[in-house]
Amino acid sequence: MDSIFGLWHWYIAGPLIGLFVPALLICLNKRLGISSSFEHICMLLLPEDKRSIFRFNKEENGWKIFFVAGIMLGAFFAAHFLSSTAPHFLPDKYYSAQGYVKLFIGGMLVGFGTRYANGCTSGHTIFGLSLLQSSSLKATLAFFAGGLIYTFFAYHF
Amino acid sequence: MKNIGCILYGIAFGIVLTKSEVISWFRIQNMFLFKEAHMYLIIGSAVAVGALSVQLIKRFQVKTLRGEEITYSGKPFNKGFVIGGLIFGLGWAITGACPGPIFAQIGAGEYPALFTLAGALTGAFVYHSVKTKLPH
Numbered sequence A: 001m002d003s004i005f006g007l008w009h010w011y012i013a014g015p016l017i018g019l020f021v022p023a024l025l026i027c028l029n030k031r032l033g034i035s036s037s038f039e040h041i042c043m044l045l046l047p048e049d050k051r052s053i054f055r056f057n058k059e060e061n062g063w064k065i066f067f068v069a070g071i072m073l074g075a076f077f078a079a080h081f082l083s084s085t086a087p088h089f090l091p092d093k094y095y096s097a098q099g100y101v102k103l104f105i106g107g108m109l110v111g112f113g114t115r116y117a118n119g120c121t122s123g124h125t126i127f128g129l130s131l132l133q134s135s136s137l138k139a140t141l142a143f144f145a146g147g148l149i150y151t152f153f154a155y156h157f
Numbered sequence B: 001m002k003n004i005g006c007i008l009y010g011i012a013f014g015i016v017l018t019k020s021e022v023i024s025w026f027r028i029q030n031m032f033l034f035k036e037a038h039m040y041l042i043i044g045s046a047v048a049v050g051a052l053s054v055q056l057i058k059r060f061q062v063k064t065l066r067g068e069e070i071t072y073s074g075k076p077f078n079k080g081f082v083i084g085g086l087i088f089g090l091g092w093a094i095t096g097a098c099p100g101p102i103f104a105q106i107g108a109g110e111y112p113a114l115f116t117l118a119g120a121l122t123g124a125f126v127y128h129s130v131k132t133k134l135p136h
Helices: A010-028 A036-045 A048-054 A064-081 A097-116 A121-130 A134-156 B002-019 B025-032 B038-059 B080-095 B099-107 B113-133
Strands: none
Touching (some): A010 B038, A036 A048, A048 B113, A064 B099, A121 B038, A121 B080, A134 B080, B025 B080
């Protein structure tokens, strides 16, 4: 049972994540992606006259709001019923006013950056690379460059 | 019915993300510091399986369950992929979460991730407010 309640190893989790690409294509004719759900949520929160700036393609991306709702439920289920110890995903320093500000700013970079790049780790790195698209490879290299730069400076200075 | 299918796929995706700990700030940190291979192996094997599946779908001209032609809609490159990608990478390292894991962290009970989500929604709004002035 340890193999279910403990950490799922890469050779289980990685292929499972990869299988979402064909599963979503074949079952729902959908292309894996997450970050355009931000636009959808924004539109639901904003008054109607402000929504036009998004040019949101509901036909292509409207399903993702259900997908991310599922992700939340799945994570809840995994944390409460499939884990032997309480999961710990964020460092304690983020449980403070300063931490909230840092997460908000970091979140802004995630929202701004993924929309500017027209995709995130799922849309470009998993799905785009699965299609062998060079544009998604460039985006992925940029994601990692940004992360490496930040972590290097945060760690060494 | 289709929406229920999307939620079920989301639940499965959320379970895998959570149980493999790719939603952990600590794992992201260790990836960017090259301290452990976990994240690289997960991303690498996911892409390998995804790419192989797409090749098989194309080779055998697999149709959707409803018999439709499968469409891929590629994303033509523009400068935003690199500039926006760098900006996203910074945020990924700070928050320990890319977009999917933000939702998973919230679901798993790490409530500070609500601030990450609020920031991400704000960031998406800001991008669309200024996008005509940005290089693409």
